[in-house]
Amino acid sequence: VNGDLLLVVVIATALTFDFTNGFHDTANVVATSISTRAMTPRFAVTYAAILNFAGAFISLQVAATVAQGLVESDAVTMNILFAGLIGAIAWNLVTWYYGLPSSSSHALLGGMVGAVFFAAGSGAVKFDGVIEKVLVPALISPVLAALAAGVALAIAYGITARHSPSPMRRGFKAGQIVSGGLLALSHGTNDGQKTMGVMTLALIANGNISADHFHVPTWVVVSAASAIALGTYTGGWRIINTMGNRIHKMDEAQGFAAQSAGAVSILAASHYGFPLSTTHTISGAVIGSGAAKRLSAVRWGVAGNILVAWILTFPASACTAGLVYAFTRIFGTGAAGPLVVCVLCLAGLAFVLIRRPVPATAAGAEA
Amino acid sequence: MSVAFVAAVDWGALGEVVVAALVATVLFTVAVCAVIVTGTRAAELHRAHREPAGAIYTVLAGLSLLALAGFIVLGLVVMTSK
Numbered sequence: 001v002n003g004d005l006l007l008v009v010v011i012a013t014a015l016t017f018d019f020t021n022g023f024h025d026t027a028n029v030v031a032t033s034i035s036t037r038a039m040t041p042r043f044a045v046t047y048a049a050i051l052n053f054a055g056a057f058i059s060l061q062v063a064a065t066v067a068q069g070l071v072e073s074d075a076v077t078m079n080i081l082f083a084g085l086i087g088a089i090a091w092n093l094v095t096w097y098y099g100l101p102s103s104s105s106h107a108l109l110g111g112m113v114g115a116v117f118f119a120a121g122s123g124a125v126k127f128d129g130v131i132e133k134v135l136v137p138a139l140i141s142p143v144l145a146a147l148a149a150g151v152a153l154a155i156a157y158g159i160t161a162r163h164s165p166s167p168m169r170r171g172f173k174a175g176q177i178v179s180g181g182l183l184a185l186s187h188g189t190n191d192g193q194k195t196m197g198v199m200t201l202a203l204i205a206n207g208n209i210s211a212d213h214f215h216v217p218t219w220v221v222v223s224a225a226s227a228i229a230l231g232t233y234t235g236g237w238r239i240i241n242t243m244g245n246r247i248h249k250m251d252e253a254q255g256f257a258a259q260s261a262g263a264v265s266i267l268a269a270s271h272y273g274f275p276l277s278t279t280h281t282i283s284g285a286v287i288g289s290g291a292a293k294r295l296s297a298v299r300w301g302v303a304g305n306i307l308v309a310w311i312l313t314f315p316a317s318a319c320t321a322g323l324v325y326a327f328t329r330i331f332g333t334g335a336a337g338p339l340v341v342c343v344l345c346l347a348g349l350a351f352v353l354i355r356r357p358v359p360a361t362a363a364g365a366e367a
Numbered sequence: 368m369s370v371a372f373v374a375a376v377d378w379g380a381l382g383e384v385v386v387a388a389l390v391a392t393v394l395f396t397v398a399v400c401a402v403i404v405t406g407t408r409a410a411e412l413h414r415a416h417r418e419p420a421g422a423i424y425t426v427l428a429g430l431s432l433l434a435l436a437g438f439i440v441l442g443l444v445v446m447t448s449k
Contacts, residue, residue, distance in 0.1 A: 058446050136381070144385055148392040155393060159400040163407060171403030178399070178435070182442050189446050256399070261392050263442070268388040271445045272380050 003206055006078045006335040009342065010202045013085045015227040018195035020092040021104040022052060022231025025191060027239035028101065028262075028282040029184045029232070034240060036255035038173035039180070041240075047177075048184040049233035055188020056196075056225030069133055070109055071116040075124035078205050079328050080115040081198060082338045086345065087111030087321030091313060093349070099238035100309040103277040107317040108194055109134055114318025115325045134314060141265065141276040142284025148261035149285040150292035156253045172252035179259035186266045187278045188228060195224045242302065249297075254289040261285040280310065395438050401431035 029052075030044035039047065088107040095102040109130075116124045160168040199220045203209040209217070250258070262282040269276040283306055290298040328337025405428040412421035 055446070132377075140381065140384075144388055148388055151389060152392050152396040155396045156400055159397070159404060163404060167407040167410075168403060171399075171407065175399040175403065178439065179395075182439065185443075186446060257396070260395055260399070261388075264392045264395055265388040267442050267445050268391050269384050271448075272384045272387065274380065274384050 003078070006082075006338060007202060007206045007208070009335055009338045010078050010082050010085070011199055013082055013089070013338075013342070014195050014199045014202065015223060017085045017089050017092070017104075017108065017198075018192070018224050018227035019231035019234075020089055020096075021108075021191050021195065022049070022228035023234050024092045024096050024104050024231075024239065025101075025187060025279060026232045026234075027242070028278050029180060029187055031240045031242075032250060032255035032258050032282075032286065033176050033180045035250050036173065036176065036252045038176035038252065038255060041237075044180070045233055047181070048187075049229045051181055051184035052188035052192065052232045053225045053229035055185040055190075056192030056228060057221060058185070058189045070113055070126055070129045072120075072124045072126070073201070073204065073211055075116055075120040076201055076205055077119070077333070078202060079333060079337065080119050080325060081112070081202050081205065082341070083115040083118075083321045083325035083328060084108070084111035084113075085198065086324045086341060087114055087317040087319075089345075090320050091317045095309055095313075096238060097352075098305075098309075099242040100306055101239050101242060101279050101283050102306075102309040102313045103138075103279040105191060105194055105277050105279075106134060106138065106310075106313045108198070110314035110317030111321040112198070113314075114321035117318065118322035118325050137269075137274060137276050138280060138310060140274075141269070141280040142287070144269075144276075145261050145265045145281040145284035146288025146291065148265055149257045149288035152257035152261050153254060153289050153292045156257055160253070169252045172256040175256045176252070176259055179256060179263050182263035182267070183259055183278075183282065184232075186263060186270070188225070190266070190270070190278060192224050192228045195227070196220050199224065242306075250286070250289065254293060257292075258282065258285040258289040261288065391438075395435075398431060398435040398438055402428060402435055405431055 026045055026048060029048040030039070030041075033039040033044045034041050085108070088104070088111040091102065091107040091110075092104055113125055113130060156172070160171075196216050200209065200214070200216050203217070203220075204211050204214075209215070259282075262278075262285040265281050265285070266276055266278060287298055287303055324341060328341060331337035331340060405424050409421055409424035409428050412418075412424055415421075
């Protein structure tokens with residue numbers, strides 16, 4: 001009974017992370033469309049939520065990578081998974097509070113690696129996997145997307161320069177519906193699966209699924225897809241504001257170039273098996289589309305804050321997860337520790353939300 | 368650390384990713400811009416009752432749209448096959 005209770009707690013925590021993932025990363029998909037008024041805020045998040053939901057059903061390869069690629073599966077226990085998820089959720093909430101678009105994927109992977117490192121030592125961490133799946137994509141994706149966005153913008157301006165601006169602007173707005181849709185679908189495919197991988201690991205750790213016959217149950221796919229879609233629909237307006245307005249003020253062609261470069265880069269990388277972070281990719285594309293028009297158009301201070309958040313994501317999530325694991329161990333290996341942490345987290349979150357003033361952007365977007 | 372970093376990365380595949388992403392971005396952008404420009408031009412010519420030229424631009428807009436649809440389908444295939 002204790003094991004099943006712990007499984008329920010871990011699954012609920014994984015779905016909570018998935019919700020924060022959708023909530024946090026909505027900005028990646030919709031910010032440029034909202035900023036250029038290609039879509040209304042509510043339509044944009046609804047559109048993204050539907051395509052995120054659909055995207056989560058497309059493939060299960062990423063789920064397998066998360067479940068097997070970074071840590072030794074044998075070392076993973078339910079308490080480790082719980083600690084890793086709390087580390088990721090905490091980082092997602094902190095970066096959301098400050099409106100910083102950091103990678104939910106890196107937060108999750110950092111949390112998992114940190115909790116395993118603290119619990120089972122460095123031998124249980126696959127450092128080659130960390131380099132290949134976390135470090136390299138973190139360096140490559142923003143640079144590649146920025147370059148692609150710059151090229152796309154130069155082409156877009158070059159082709160449309162001799163035509164009257166008004167219909168071209170309308171055309172790029174329509175183009176953003178296509179590129180934004182591809183981006184939302186690829187986000188659902190990538191990020192929805194990461195939670196599925198963690199939930200499947202929990203089922204393996206609890207003995208519900210054999211590690212030798214890895215498969216993701218349908219109810220896991222449906223619940224993870226629903227959680228990320230619900231989070232996306234709720235929308236993290238603080239990060240949408242940063243991505244859409246604070247890095248630089250975009251015109252329609254820039255919004256289109258950023259979304260197209262982001263979506264195409266993610267898809268090209270997926271095709272070759274390189275797991276790029278959607279957050280890093282689209283942030284790089286937004287910066288690239290601004291810098292390609294005029295270097296001084298980009299607020300480099302905001303871009304610098306985002307970069308610092310990216311660098312801190314993995315170690316901060318890992319350390320938080322390690323501390324959470326150490327705390328839960330005070331109560332033994334059962335469900336008591338995670339339950340105490342859940343109660344403390346809910347109390348802390350309620351306290352913050354009650355005291356938090358409603359940001360003007362959110363009110364404006366909702367109106 | 369630097370040796371491990373170099374050894375862990377498949378640099379050949381990485382180069383292919385960079386080239387593929389840039390080429391695909393260029394082609395996708397050209398396809399969308401072609402739809403916008405030819406579609407707009409077709410509408411303008413039809414409004415001006417310049418039917419032969421309008422019809423040609425309508426065909427070009429249709430072809431551009433087909434190319435764009437091809438890219439979208441290719442994207443979906445890439446996602447489903449990974």
